Amino acid sequence: MTAEFLSIHPDNPQPRFIKMACNILRDGGVAVVPTDSSYALCCMMEQKNAMERIARIRQISKRHNFTLICRDLSELSTYARVENSFFRLIKNNTPGAYTFILPATKEVPRRLMNEKRRTIGIRVPKCNILEALLAELNEPLMSCSLIMPGEEEAESDPVEINHKIGSIVDVIVDGGVLHPQATTVIRFEDGSPIVRRVGIGDPTPFE
Secondary structure (H helix, E strand, O other), rough: OOOOOEEOOOOOOHHHHHHHHHHHHHHHHHHHHEEOOOEEEEEEOOOOHHHHHHHHHHHHOOOOOOOOEOOOHHHHHHEEEEHHHHHHHOOOOOOOOOEEEEEEEEOOOOOHOEEOOOEEEEEEEOOOOHHHHHHOOOOOOOEOOOOOOOOOOOOOOOOHHHHHOOOOEEEEOOOOOOOOOOEEEEEEEOOEEEEOOOOOOOOOOHH
């Protein structure tokens, strides 16, 4: 198997390529896509086999906390419970390079949430390619950063990614070489936001 390699313009994504990538995802495929922080491995939320493939590629536990990538805040509120004060805070800082840890709703499959806390990580990234994919799919993507086993930093070059894992994923969306940085992680608990990790997103509004 060789992955479909689609070079998509980062500012003006070609609709034909967007549809091709989405069709592969709908068929249960595993995709490599650019985000506003790094390249990520993605699949459709209900595709359990694809999720297990991602876990094998990353060599991570099935209990690893995946992140839902949402198109906008209306999707976010479908999958997470958000207090009004938090909603305004999130709205003022999205789209952006943040991962928000929030209480999960019943719409989230149990295998995707933190079992003890019943929480889910959710992102609304600022990335034209990803926005186009999510608009075409009309539902969120399950994702995790593309960090190869033994490495500490996410992959940044789609050509190198193709060499490394092009035989074990279904589509690689080439959005150019990125400068990978971690997202800023914000957990909402006990009535206030808590900065759990400082990354590319400005943590100041949440402190």
